[in-house]
Amino acid sequence: MMLPTAVRMPDLATHRGPHGLTITASALATVPMVQAHLAIPLVLRNRFDLAVCDVLAACWPDLPACSYFEQFGGTVAISRKRQWLILSLTCTADLLPLLADTLAAVVGAQYTDDRVRIASSKASQQASLVTAQPAVDSVRRLWGEFYEQPPPFADPSPDPDDVAEVSAGQVAAAHSECISPGRSQLVVVGDIDGERTFDHLERGLSAWIEPPLAVREDTTSRPVRAGGHRIVTHHRPGWQQSHIRLAAESVSRTNRSAFAAAQIASLILGGTFSSRINAVLREEHGLAYRTVASVTDHLDNDVLVIEADVSSSGTAEAMSHLARLLEEFAAAGPTDREREAAIGYITGKHALSLGSQAGRAACVLSYLTSGIPASGIADILERTARLTLAEVRASAALYGPDRMSGVVCGNAAELPDRWL
Secondary structure, eight states, rough: OOOTTOOOOOOOOEEEGGGGGGEEEEOOOOOSSSEEEEEEEEOOOOOOHHHHHHHHHHGGGGGGHHHHHHTTTTTOOOOOETTTEEEEEEEGGGGGHHHHHHHHHHHHOOOOOHHHHHHHHHHHHHHHHTTOOOOOOHHHHHHHHHHSSSSGGGGGOOOOHHHHHHHHHHHHHHHHHHGGGGGGEEEEEEEOOOOHHHHHHHHTTTTTOOTTTOSOOOOOOOOOSSOOOHHHHHHHETTTTTEEEEEEEEOOTSSSSHHHHHHHHHHHHHTSSSSHHIIIIIIITTTTEEEEEEEEEETTTEEEEEEEEEEEHHHHHHHHHHHHHHHHHHHHHHOOHHHHHHHHHHHHHHHHTTSSHHHHHHHHHHHTTTOTTTHHHHHHHHHTTTOOOOHHHHHHHGGGGGGGGEEEEEEOOOGGGGOO
């Protein structure tokens, strides 16, 4: 089946770069700019590893090479997406050689005591700000219920006290273990020429070799699912809202058709402003400020996550509505009209994303870091376009209230009998 006419699969060229680095390039000359995202898998065995890697990442923006890159109008951003450390560079197309040199300088960074001390201070302040957010507490408690022992990457932030204890030696050791070309992904999108782009990047990154301590295979332990399904409450005095956080096991993305159906089912349930959860909790009853449902990946587990921030006084009512919504959704599934609307929404969203430099780079990177090759963009879009109502309903059947685990955090939050 052909892709819908609104979506055209972008031209992608993949190249095995220096020492095993995978480079994916796509020419899109809408503006004379280049977007580059380097994703490096981290080895996170425990929460202190998370603290060390956060300090390592905090060192990078202050490197002389990054400051020099910014003097020419380039931008530098560093983020963590689960177990991936992502370095993003943007510049005008004529600065591609400088972009390659900047990447090389970052992956070859040295960590002095002074550099780590400054980075540790910044990372500790950031961790304190993140930890103080009520939503972070509820997310942590969600994964505490869903997994026997939550994997470190599921935590939005390390412990500020751990960050303060990180030394330059520990950061250097983490760099030697993690910052490896062999398992990394580099995505470059913009006003580029394929072969010249690969030449610039290969030349600039030729000195990036596999470090002696590099982990060549993923040795991160797989998270173990907690037994049973339960919803618990946590009393948080003074909170102005209750945070509802629920999760249920979903299908694996290795089953492309089932995964496409799960994406459509989650979109209908809570992925847009007109979705069922938002329509009931926010629009009909005025109980929620924010609602969302989405299928997200956690290592080899794909999980449906439902979140709703509701008024404290309306917590029990909101949970009653959610129980009814999920029960009906699992039993009857979506309507054919909802299926068609959701497929149209996904098609349009991909068309917009793939049509911009930033959107295309982010889309390609999200597939690669989720373990799906870039060619999977077309594959999943094709499968989505031909999903039947029966397939989407089969996915919806996985999300009944009895399959949910999670938490309700708030001021004297109560659960209706249906959830006890």
